[in-house]
Amino acid sequence: MSAAVLKRRSVLPGFELALGFTLLYLSLIVLIPLSATLAKTLTMSWEAFWAAVSAPRVLASYRLSFGASLIAAAINAVFGLVVAWVLVRYKFPGKKLIDALVDLPFALPTAVAGIALTAIYAGNGWIGSLLEPLGVKVAFTPLGVLVALVFIGLPFVVRTVQPVLEDLEPELEDAAATLGADRWQTFRRVILPAVLPALLTGFALAFARAVGEYGSVIFIAGNMPMVSEITPLLIITKLEQYDYAGATALAVVMLATSFLLLLLINYLQWRSRRTSATS
């Protein structure tokens, strides 16, 4: 990056001040607490760290936490796109209400969400009692974890994709049709490239939220060792045993993994933006 780029004149002055503020703010709010986590982990020896983060129960919890979060984010990417599409492209009575409903998982305390989901998906709940005879158990299984993560992640996809779809003029679709594109081609070549960066952002946000989620999941998960324990639960378990260093060790592994995955998603997003810009 050359000095000319940094010094480029903007209409509004104050670049240095704003950058200084940004760095200070991010340090106070994000970096200092995170480095405190890292510092606590550094009190452990390498062997103790490795033993803490690679115990069989812990490995099983990574699989559940990251696996369920990825699947939940993928489900939300598909259905969140559909919801956003319907909200942007169609007019129907009660649209405002449905639009507001999407934000509820943001606003609801997660414990309330967890208890509500458990109540309806348990064997004696509304949905659970319909699924149980079919041999499908949701509450107190890994499937329940997935349900909770889909619930809390939905608004992230809808709210990131919606504004992009609003900017996308319907005339583009008409133009594609007049040029001989069928419906699938219109979606695949015209709409998807335009919304893909936003969709990936929504996916990343939903994923990040799901990985860190605790409140709603513990009620529905059943928390059986090796089966339905999420990593945040094991962190809490370690804290209950006054094992601060062990808890932060798991946190560091989660942070590093999440950071790498988010970096990868950002890279995909950057590539998709470039291809959509050049095509």
Added chain:
Amino acid sequence: MKTLAALFFLLAATGAAAQTTLLNVSYDPTRELYQEYNAAFARHWQAKTGDKVTIRQSHGGAAKQARAVIDGLDADVVTLALAYDIDEIADKAKLIPADWQKRLPHNSAPYTSTIVFLVRKGNPKNIRDWDDLAKPGIGVVTPNPKTSGGARWNYLAAWAYALKKNGNNDAGAKDFVAAIYRNVPVLDSGARGSLTTFLERGIGDVFLSWENEAFLAIKELGPDRVDIVVPSLSILAEPPITLIDKVADRKGTRKVAEEYLRFWYTPEAQEIAARNFYRPIDPKVAAKYARQFVKVDLIKIDDVFGGWQKAQKTHFADGGVFDQIYLKK
């Protein structure tokens, strides 16, 4: 409305400044108990010294509460679910002497409880004793002993029974306890969550409960949903209380805080414990409530497990017996 609230807050604040305030950091199910006890103590203290005292309460999971005190919550006294949590306050923060438990009579536990079974009304699965919990087809609901202090008593009670049954053979006890935990479909993180799973979600046939919690559940739900079954052997649960010396000395509240704890050993306070379904230690009060509390063979943690530190390390630490139960599949 806002100004009114602010004014009220101001009044409350200035009012509190003119008198002593104690902070009692306690565990979850003692809310009702300490509401009654605090009022009684405030009356007692005023009659004795003419001074007013206000007791603020903080409730939460026992380990969380202990951690808050270690991290600097200004508790004058703590009243927690098990000695291990208070040991950690002594060990990690050095706020109290290591031999804190010897300072008050009865291991610093002025009220006790035990572990009983809560079963569905009429006891349809005919659950009578610990053996029944290990049978296939029985659903046992109990919280995770790694996150719930109360659930550690459940686990140890089962272990103690199995030891006695197998002639003190550890391997036999492990198999027995493992069989019970194979029947556990859900491990909630705390006791109240587990009770919800058992009552509201209809999961399982038996809920392992502190006796006082079981009575409280029946009192709140009415007697037509669940029954209490007392097993042939259980464990003496001693929730201890202690002064946090360094905090009390800094705040200058040692005298009133010590009296606050000693007041538990009076007949008046023992009645409060019994009314809130904790077993009183005063023999006279205990005799009066003998019909409420079934006589049961109660083992002590020091006798069977060599104290909390040892029990924690053997059974609940990472890689301990509880973890092993779940790893060998």
